[in-house]
Amino acid sequence: MIHVATLALCLAGFAALAFATRRQQREFLGGPLQPAATYALRAIGTCALLIALGILVAWQGWGLGLVMFSGHTSFAAGIVFCTLIGYARREARTLQRR
Amino acid sequence: MKTDRNPQPAGQGIRQSMSSLHTWAGLLLGWVLYSMFLTGTVSYFKDELSQWARPELAHLSQVPDQAVVAQRVADEFSRMDGGVSQWSMRLPDARNNSVYAFWRTSARVPGQRGFAEANFDPATGHKVASRDTLGGEFFYRYHFQFHYMPVVWGRWLAGIAAMFMLVAIISGVITHKKIFVDFFTFRWRKGQRSWLDAHNTLSVFGLPFHAMITYSGLVTLMALYMPWGERAAFKAPAERAQLAAELSAFVPPGKPSGQKAPMASVEDMVRQAQERWGRDDVGRVNAVHPGDAAARVVVVRGLLGRVSMSPQYMEFEGTTGKLLNVRESVGPAAETRGVFYALHLGRFSDVVTRWLYFLVSAMGTAMVGTGLVMWTVKRREKLPNPDRPYFGFRLVERLNIASIAGLSLAMTSFLWANRLLPSSLDGRANWEIHVFFIVWALALLHALVRPAKAAWVEQLWAASALLFLLPVLNALTTQRPLWHSLAVGDWVFAGIDIMCWVLAGFHAVLALRTARQQAGFRSARKASRRAPIAVAAGGGAE
Amino acid sequence: MSVSIHWVRTTGPLISRIIAALFGGYAVAALASVAVLALPMSKPQAVLTGMLASFIVYACAVIWVFAVRSATKAWLGLLVVAAVLLPGAWSVW
Numbered sequence: 001m002i003h004v005a006t007l008a009l010c011l012a013g014f015a016a017l018a019f020a021t022r023r024q025q026r027e028f029l030g031g032p033l034q035p036a037a038t039y040a041l042r043a044i045g046t047c048a049l050l051i052a053l054g055i056l057v058a059w060q061g062w063g064l065g066l067v068m069f070s071g072h073t074s075f076a077a078g079i080v081f082c083t084l085i086g087y088a089r090r091e092a093r094t095l096q097r098r
Numbered sequence: 099m100k101t102d103r104n105p106q107p108a109g110q111g112i113r114q115s116m117s118s119l120h121t122w123a124g125l126l127l128g129w130v131l132y133s134m135f136l137t138g139t140v141s142y143f144k145d146e147l148s149q150w151a152r153p154e155l156a157h158l159s160q161v162p163d164q165a166v167v168a169q170r171v172a173d174e175f176s177r178m179d180g181g182v183s184q185w186s187m188r189l190p191d192a193r194n195n196s197v198y199a200f201w202r203t204s205a206r207v208p209g210q211r212g213f214a215e216a217n218f219d220p221a222t223g224h225k226v227a228s229r230d231t232l233g234g235e236f237f238y239r240y241h242f243q244f245h246y247m248p249v250v251w252g253r254w255l256a257g258i259a260a261m262f263m264l265v266a267i268i269s270g271v272i273t274h275k276k277i278f279v280d281f282f283t284f285r286w287r288k289g290q291r292s293w294l295d296a297h298n299t300l301s302v303f304g305l306p307f308h309a310m311i312t313y314s315g316l317v318t319l320m321a322l323y324m325p326w327g328e329r330a331a332f333k334a335p336a337e338r339a340q341l342a343a344e345l346s347a348f349v350p351p352g353k354p355s356g357q358k359a360p361m362a363s364v365e366d367m368v369r370q371a372q373e374r375w376g377r378d379d380v381g382r383v384n385a386v387h388p389g390d391a392a393a394r395v396v397v398v399r400g401l402l403g404r405v406s407m408s409p410q411y412m413e414f415e416g417t418t419g420k421l422l423n424v425r426e427s428v429g430p431a432a433e434t435r436g437v438f439y440a441l442h443l444g445r446f447s448d449v450v451t452r453w454l455y456f457l458v459s460a461m462g463t464a465m466v467g468t469g470l471v472m473w474t475v476k477r478r479e480k481l482p483n484p485d486r487p488y489f490g491f492r493l494v495e496r497l498n499i500a501s502i503a504g505l506s507l508a509m510t511s512f513l514w515a516n517r518l519l520p521s522s523l524d525g526r527a528n529w530e531i532h533v534f535f536i537v538w539a540l541a542l543l544h545a546l547v548r549p550a551k552a553a554w555v556e557q558l559w560a561a562s563a564l565l566f567l568l569p570v571l572n573a574l575t576t577q578r579p580l581w582h583s584l585a586v587g588d589w590v591f592a593g594i595d596i597m598c599w600v601l602a603g604f605h606a607v608l609a610l611r612t613a614r615q616q617a618g619f620r621s622a623r624k625a626s627r628r629a630p631i632a633v634a635a636g637g638g639a640e
Numbered sequence: 641m642s643v644s645i646h647w648v649r650t651t652g653p654l655i656s657r658i659i660a661a662l663f664g665g666y667a668v669a670a671l672a673s674v675a676v677l678a679l680p681m682s683k684p685q686a687v688l689t690g691m692l693a694s695f696i697v698y699a700c701a702v703i704w705v706f707a708v709r710s711a712t713k714a715w716l717g718l719l720v721v722a723a724v725l726l727p728g729a730w731s732v733w
Contacts, residue, residue: 003450063404063405063406063446064404064405064446064451067405067441067446067447067451068450068451068454070306070307071451071454071455071458072454074303074306074307074454074458074461075454075457075458077303078303081299081303082299085299112707115706115707116703116706116707118706119702119703119706261695261698261699264695264699265699265703268699268700268703269703269706272703313695313696316695317691317692317695320691320692320694320695321691323694323695324669324673324690324691324695326670326673326674326690327673327674327676327677327687327690327691328687328691330677330729330732330733331677331683331684331687331732332683332687337683340684341683341684341688344684344685344688429682429684429685429688430685431684431685431686431687431688431689431692432684432685432688434688434692435688435691435692438692
């Protein structure tokens with residue numbers, strides 16, 4: 001259960017950080033967000049990742065906690081990344097067909 | 099030495115030189131590295147594979163009491179013909195349903211090595227009656243010492259490959275210096291760039307893992323690769339022993355006294371260890387001179403509770419069971435090495451962490467594979483005559499097929515051999531390994547004889563078919579088909595059967611995409627060849 | 641005749657760098673692993689520290705050899721580092 005929760009937090013964290021970049025804002029939201037919104041997304045993303053780290057360390061100690069955190073972040077970053085790419089490719093293909 | 103009157107061409111900056119270095123460092127030993135990565139990835143589940151390879155041994159839904167098991171096997175050793183001068187056993191745990199032990203026999207028969215190994219049944223203490231196989235251990239040992247060569251040579255080859263990998267990682271990061279900025283602003287490019295994108299993606303995500311796994315791999319065998327400090331510092335064997343004590347729980351045997359004395363209760367010794375470290379976290383029990391008055395028993399801590407392989411053990415006097423010494427810490431450099439070693443092996447992992455290790459390591463394997471394929475894809479466009487490529491290109495292209503698709507075929511064939519070879523076959527375990535290499539060699543031959551695209555597609559489909567049929571073969575040749583494993587909750591067998599199907603699907607997808615991509619590629623090239631003519635005609639008309 | 645001189649001029653420096661990277665790099669890393677013993681720490685820990693650090697020294701030496709502008713500079717860099725480490729290594733051998 002803890003693994004599921006921390007993976008979810010890492011996914012949310014990376015998604016938030018991704019949307020804090022101008023490129024993704026343009027692609028998905030049509031235009032750059034207000035600076036305040038961007039900072040907020042960065043803060044939320046970072047907090048989510050840190051909370052995930054905290055949960056794992058509290059559960060398993062620093063050694064195991066850090067290793068698990070590394071695994072979760074690698075995996076979550078990969079999922080977010082591939083989802084963004086997959087979405088962009090789909091968009092490009094539908095644009096091509098039009 | 100000829101002085102260099104030819105410095106790098108003006109304008110070739112560090113990114114360019116690092117890009118070339120990255121390509122060469124990756125390419126020269128890329129095929130070796132791919133096989134190390136794939137066997138390493140699979141080795142995270144080597145204990146489970148070993149269980150699967152011995153279907154005669156019953157599934158254990160609960161870890162038996164390690165203290166009782168230790169006593170049973172210790173008694174078995176004391177009854178062994180010829181006497182045993184040293185033994186070492188690895189106790190059963192959540193991933194291992196048998197006791198693996200090795201020992202030295204006292205009576206040395208000329209011609210025999212005096213050293214033996216076997217698996218023991220935890221319920222009875224007797225040797226298990228199961229087929230002679232290495233199981234998952236084959237992939238694990240191949241990973242760092244290969245086969246058909248002295249182990250030291252194999253380990254040196256692995257070390258050299260690891261250094262090439264380390265240089266490839268560092269040069270790769272320097273070349274892609276916008277790596278962190280690019281992280282979420284990456285755009286997926288179409289066509290020939292997609293291989294570069296895949297390679298970059300896989301490399302970047304896994305970067306912490308890839309860097310850690312490469313460096314820690316070198317650390318595991320660092321005493322072999324860099325013995326100079328040890329040679330300079332320690333001249334006497336006693337000093338060497340001091341260093342060895344920082345690295346392993348092996349307590350060097352003193353001289354036997356010659357008088358026989360029965361061993362005290364090993365069960366009690368393990369119980370004390372269980373109190374200290376936890377019920378299921380006793381790793382090994384080692385004994386020197388059992389049955390002699392000078393006997394010593396060392397109980398070594400298991401690996402679950404901590405991220406380190408540094409030795410932690412309790413040393414007991416063999417005849418009385420008195421606790422002589424507890425070792426629970428080592429110096430800072432030794433602990434650092436212990437942590438690196440543990441990070442590489444990942445034996446501290448729970449199930450989820452183990453799966454994460456497997457997935458990220460698989461990403462690393464794909465990183466090496468996409469790099470190798472990308473080399474041919476990039477150069478295929480620049481070939482002056484695509485139907486007669488130059489030797490280097492042909493070599494890389496064919497080796498890629500055999501070492502990537504061929505390796506999947508060979509590894510699956512090993513498992514097929516495990517199910518099909520008769521139990522009575524002499525040297526059965528070695529024959530399973532021979533099958534692996536025979537199939538791999540056949541794959542190389544196939545790759546040389548067939549046209550490249552056909553070879554890729556055919557080998558990928560063959561691997562997919564073998565993987566898909568493996569659970570069927572398992573159902574036909576053993577008492578443990580998938581439905582039975584699911585019914586009794588045997589997730590080791592069920593998990594492997596299911597993963598075979600997942601991997602079969604993965605290889606099928608690769609085969610389909612390769613067949614489709616090559617065709618698409620051809621038409622793109624034809625289009626680009628027509629374009630320059632059109633431009634020339636248009637230009638001429640002006 | 642001029643063809644072979646041309647080949648030597650263009651490939652010579654590359655081969656020189658490869659030798660510097662493979663063997664010079666290893667030598668510098670090995671020297672470093674011995675020179676560590678001159679530091680004030682217990683012998684077993686020093687030996688292990690030297691081994692642990694040697695691989696990054698080797699890798700950095702290889703990167704240096706291929707990053708600098710000329711093969712001569714590559715060798716010089718390695719020799720300078722070796723000269724710095726040599727007294728430490730000599731004193732403990």
